[in-house]
């Protein structure tokens with residue numbers, strides 16, 4: 001039987017297989033879950049649509065879900081993040097339907113989401129809530145089939161909570177991002193390393209001695225700021241939350257508004273989940289040669305409309321670098337078209353960190369499949385024991401042992417009678 005698909009190039013499959021296997025070496029927790037799924041088949045016969053970045057790590061998750069019995073269809077969660085060799089391997093070697101082509105235009109991006117929904121999913125898996133959005137806007141006829149879903153990222157969780165608060169959410173969703181073993185590691189260490197990797201691969205500029213402006217000091221921003229500092233940059237943080245701003249100050253960074261950072265920064269990175277964080281006035285104030293990258297979920301963080309309006313011409317000067325010639329003669333550089341730079345210009349997060357994120361996704365899919373009937377149309381978090389189990393497995397795989405509470409210590413920590 002042919003596997004339904006729309007991908008770039010089937011002949012890339014052998015390369016994709018090698019890279020998927022390479023990633024799997026660094027994903028011991030997901031491998032353990034896969035072994036159990038092969039035995040227990042917790043997702044037997046369940047139709048699933050997964051809208052994720054089509055990377056080597058996602059391939060290992062897709063194989064795990066398939067081995068657990070799911071009838072899976074995969075589409076991309078970003079037009080620029082698909083690794084075409086991985087898409088080919090999933091279709092040709094692992095028999096998993098994929099609808100994703102790197103560089104697809106907006107219409108194709110949405111056509112692929114629709115194709116991934118054609119088998120009437122009972123579970124959805126999102127990274128940025130685009131499948132949920134399409135189901136609720138264009139394919140409401142499919143909603144009654146859907147028992148539940150999972151959501152990977154901060155921006156998706158914010159959108160879904162807003163829908164639930166409006167009474168608009170059609171089925172229960174597990175917010176994978178809220179697990180400690182997800183955001184503490186993926187958003188911080190994953191985004192920290194892969195964002196710098198994307199900037200370096202795109203530009204090959206020396207980071208040491210540069211002034212790097214990091215917009216947003218959330219989980220992702222903390223990671224990028226610390227990695228940029230580690231490479232020798234002077235880091236400036238911009239924030240709107242006074243507590244996060246204070247934390248950045250005490251972590252040793254300079255903190256100021258974007259309007260003050262704009263004229264001094266050499267490299268700008270946005271990681272806020274917000275829109276127009278670098279706005280028209282900031283673009284007007286930037287110095288000649290400034291480089292801008294976004295690593296937040298959507299390409300809304302840099303005001304691209306204003307950038308185009310202020311420029312008299314653009315040209316692609318390197319694979320992921322567009323030069324904008326400003327009317328006043330300055331040149332500004334935009335990486336990866338303002339989309340997630342770590343995926344557009346590099347390979348996304350390293351597998352070792354996606355091991356935990358996707359362990360949460362696999363266990364989240366199992367949990368929602370088992371519990372959907374009891375749940376309301378709300379956003380849920382995975383039970384804390386799941387987080388602890390994933391962390392314990394990861395430590396074990398890394399060969400790290402820790403202490404355990406003695407009975408005396410357990411008593412001491414739960415009593416109010418014992419003092420000095």
Ligand SMILES: NC(=O)c1ccc[n+]([C@@H]2O[C@H](COP(=O)([O-])OP(=O)(O)OC[C@H]3O[C@@H](n4cnc5c(N)ncnc54)[C@H](O)[C@@H]3O)[C@@H](O)[C@H]2O)c1
Nearest residue numbers: 153154155216218219220239240241272273274295296297
């Ligand atoms: N690149 C990736 O692979 C990747 C990975 C995980 C998350 N994300 C995305 O990155 C974004 C940030 O995620 P997070 O987990 O760090 O979120 P977070 O909520 O922990 O942090 C976002 C921070 O941005 C700040 N902020 C909001 N508007 C701002 C503005 N105008 N100027 C300055 N600061 C502002 C907020 O106060 C907050 O501290 C989201 O869109 C998320 O989906 C990307």
